[in-house]
Amino acid sequence: SLVGSLYILDEPSIGLHPRDTERLISVLKRLRDIGNTVVVVEHDEEIMRAADLLIDIGPRAGVNGGEIVFNGRIGEETDSDNISLTLQYLHGDRGRYKRSKRKWTYSIKVEGAMEHNLKDINVTFPLNVLTVVTGVSGSGKSSLVGDILYPAIYRHLNHSGAAPGTFRGLSGNLDRITHVEYVDQNPIGKSSRSNAVTYLKVYDDIRKLLSEQQYAKMNNFTPSHFSFNMDGGRCPECQGEGFVKIGMQFMADVTMVCEACGGKRFKPDILEVRYKEKNIDDILNMSVEEAIAFFGAQEDPVARRIAERLQPLVDVGLSYIKLGQSSSTLSGGESQRVKLAYFLSVNDTAPKSKAQKVLFIFDEPTTGLHFYDVEKLLKSFDALLAKGHSIVVVEHNLDVIRAADWVIDLGPEAGDAGGGLVYAGPPEKLKDCKDSHTAEYL
Secondary structure, eight states: OOOSOEEEEESTTTTOOHHHHHHHHHHHHHHHHTTOEEEEEOOOHHHHHHOSOEEEEESSSGGGOOEEEEEEOTTSOOGGGGTOHHHHHHTTSSOOOOOOOOOOOOEEEEEEEOSTTOOSEEEEEESSSEEEEEESTTSSHHIIIIIIIHHHHHHHHHSOSOOOOSOSEEEEOGGGOSEEEEEOSSOSOSSTTOBHHHHTTOHHHHHHHHHTSHHHHHTTOOGGGGOSSSTTTBOTTTTTSSEEEEOOSSSOOEEEEOTTTTTOOBOHHHHTOOBTTBOHHHHHTSBHHHHHHHHHTOOOHHHHHHHHHHHHHHHTTOTTSBTTOBGGGSOHHHHHHHHHHHHHHOOOOSOTTTSOOEEEEEESTTTTOOHHHHHHHHHHHHHHHHTTOEEEEEOOOHHHHHHOSEEEEEESSSGGGOOEEEEEEOGGGGGGOTTOHHHHHO
């Protein structure tokens, strides 16, 4: 009942089904109506349409963003439509991604799932297609996929791992998968020195390239001198972090740029080594897009390989992040897409008979994604499916549900009133399901 307050909400629709988003909008409007100001950072279409004022920042991401491309009400005639991707999608000028649907033959079946609120249900998960598990918030999706499906398959394949939730049996074509990956939104590295290029193993080539330069050879610098995880070339003061933490007795620690290296992470003589006028610090400060343009223009095969191996980051919509950007500064959704880029970059070089057939499980991969990025995400999923893998996605995003080959809808409500299998089948037939809240919004 406070009035005269400014509320700033950062992506409040994360993890919400469209039914729950509708409830959220009514709460936000009530806050506004009693005399408050509400500012929301959001990608959800319904929240955008409900706004009194829309501020669109872009036109693209990273170095190609940072400008206000629209500031007004939706529906007002404006020249911004040409440069605002958001308005192009909202006005229907830019069509949503239509993927060609895949048929399935093989599947895995979870029988008698009873963990938390699940009502002793049997659920079939098709293989070699895009399966979306949906339902209102609290309907049992995480219990089914995160607590039963993933640990049960992991245990079956590896004969070890955490015990799955309560269920009776696992059956079907388990021989058709060799590995299961749960791609969540946890950070990609354990230390603050980890970043996207170390995770994708591209940094090895960058270090190799610099160690082959004339100045490096004269000073006997090896690739390990260009690592910030090993002594030798990294700044001894900050241990290659670029900053130092100062412990405060009764307050939070203070982080300051390292005075010894000025945040450049390496010793001065290491920074003297240059490839085409760029030292290691210059390279790590390039965006993925800039690095691909720079390395791709060189004739050196190692440089060309660096450009090729960075391409999956562009494919998943991360062209704007910097090569040396610490993993701790990436959002959960960005970390998840770096993992996706890694799987896209792993070429199946083994003979077809020995090639890995992975079941990928994604938990809310559209978190923090614009319509434009959702399109890139779906194209990345298609690239994984083309390699013979299988994908299960827990998701509320209607564009992803619409694009799925198979939809599993749980519910009909949350908590004790949920946990049932409301619908399983192609999304096109979901609209005929009377008990499904998802059908109503789809």
